[in-house]
């Protein structure tokens with residue numbers, strides 16, 4: 455057994471660990487390229503970005519990849535197969551990995567900045583007390599780039615990676631263009647959903663829902679990336695039964711009063727399990743929790 459196959463087998467063993475196997479398999483392809491193996495590599499990257507499988511792409515989303523990408527995908531597959539042996543095995547490992555991932559339901563992730571005393575904004579809704587500079591911003595921009603508002607991305611010359619989230623849900627107070635300088639499409643790179651009990655006017659590309667819980671349950675049955683719960687507190691309190699992951703950017707500030715992390719939800723403990731915490735020189739910590747349910 456050669457080194458590439460050893461790496462591939464190692465990747466297979468690790469296939470439950472996030473995208474690590476893909477990196478290892480890709481590394482093996484990069485170290486030991488054969489023919490046009492990079493076309494298949496590109497295909498794997500497309501699948502990674504879309505967190506989907508070839509069959510899903512071909513059957514449910516034929517136009518999603520675009521014809522050019524689709525031909526690369528098909529061509530890549532035959533090139534892998536015709537080489538036989540290890541590259542094909544690598545492809546199969548990647549395929550199984552994505553197939554398994556696509557079977558995993560998408561998560562609703564409440565990713566939010568919060569003060570030490572549990573507030574996400576001032577009493578008037580102003581979140582500007584949270585620092586936007588410091589070493590934690592590297593994680594915010596790189597890892598959570600999909601959750602950076604479109605106009606901020608544009609100002610910083612960034613492009614949404616579309617590797618974490620493909621949809622965002624906001625409460626009306628968070629979305630309200632009147633309190634956001636007229637901005638009516640803050641996350642233009644995502645499928646934007648706004649919750650309101652009222653008949654609000656929103657642009658065509660923004661979806662209004664009167665039943666955010668049902669909407670989230672519906673989205674979770676569809677294939678796609680995770681759903682970004684932007685806030686605010688009231689909507690988060692309503693959606694708590696469907697929140698799968700909490701990512702708290704805890705800032706070294708005490709507000710005293712403000713908009714609570716989960717609005718005015720009544721006392722009803724819901725257990726979360728600590729996944730990891732990263733601390734930064736800026737004093738910010740980013741803690742991730744998974745719902746215990």
Ligand SMILES: NC(=O)c1ccc[n+]([C@@H]2O[C@H](COP(=O)([O-])OP(=O)(O)OC[C@H]3O[C@@H](n4cnc5c(N)ncnc54)[C@H](OP(=O)(O)O)[C@@H]3O)[C@@H](O)[C@H]2O)c1
Nearest residue numbers: 566567574579625626627628649650651685686687688689
């Ligand atoms: N720190 C952060 O990272 C962060 C992130 C996001 C937001 N924020 C801040 O949070 C503030 C807003 O928070 P908030 O708690 O006041 O309001 P919110 O959750 O953004 O919006 C509340 C509104 O959403 C609608 N809504 C909520 N639950 C609903 C349900 N079950 N069905 C239908 N509609 C529902 C209602 O709109 P209608 O009144 O139209 O019916 C409700 O008044 C903003 O000022 C923003 O700055 C901070």
